[in-house]
Amino acid sequence: MLAEFNLENILSRDDAHVVGIDVGGTNLRVGVVNGSGLAWEHRVQADFSRMCRELPAEQALVAIIEALATGIRMALDQYPQVNAVGIGFPGFIDPTTQQVAQSPNLPGLLNVDISGPLSQMFGLPVIVENDALAAAYGEYVLGGLDVRSLVYLGLGTGVGGGFILDGKPFPGFHGVAMEVGHIIVEPDGRQCGCGNRGCLEQYASASGVVLSYRELSGRHEGDAAFVARQAELGDAHALAAYRRAAEALAQGLASILKVLDAQHVVIGGGMSLAWSLMQEAFHTRLQQDLIPVLRQRVSVGISQGGDHAGILGAALLGHAAKLRS
């Protein structure tokens, strides 16, 4: 079973070179993936979050497509033999139409076609998938684990998730499966952008940690990395902020596992770098919240691929789309 998920096996058969792109809030991470792994990588700076706040959505869309085209062009300059492109994009991707049904990067725009124009521009198959689902697939392949079902939770600006079922990414019928950042973990808690209160990402994301720290300490400076440094210096408020993040994550995960009964869990995203601050509170709360039959029976690991999981997963999904085309 394991050999099936070996990169070499997946990509070497037809000497594939695939571009994988991970679209973040402030940059594009572009890579070329082949049978030996990530052959080339580059970051294209593009402040999407700011662009989408300041520009009308239609203009933001043009700018996003231009930035993606720049990334693909740079990859093609290095590897002209590239034969497919996979893009991990934040938002709901309709599994039937391949359109971006809705995205925080494109407020107000619905059902946007990103793959079509790029595919036409470069004469290559281009697939767009949810960024967390692409990262989940990357972790699944990279981890080389003998598992059939994997839950991925990405802790970054928000909290994203992806589910691999029987070795395949599971997007759900509307492309909304594993929208875990909005599981409610604190009834009547912090107001969330989705309109509800007490969502997981209000506590377990980088901005959630900062909010917790500010509430507890009354200090109004620094980002999540600053709070992590304070915690390492023994600051009680900073430690408590990470503990709250860990507990919220465990609460959310316990609910997810009661629904999906997955075999393995991977925690990724920038916040996973501070896992040592979260680990203990996370495991204690997870065992409490799980039902007895699942306690101590689900393995949890930290991301193997880090930044690269998203690029790799997107590339592999691009490759799969090429084989179907």
Ligand SMILES: [Zn+2]
């Ligand atoms: Zn929410």
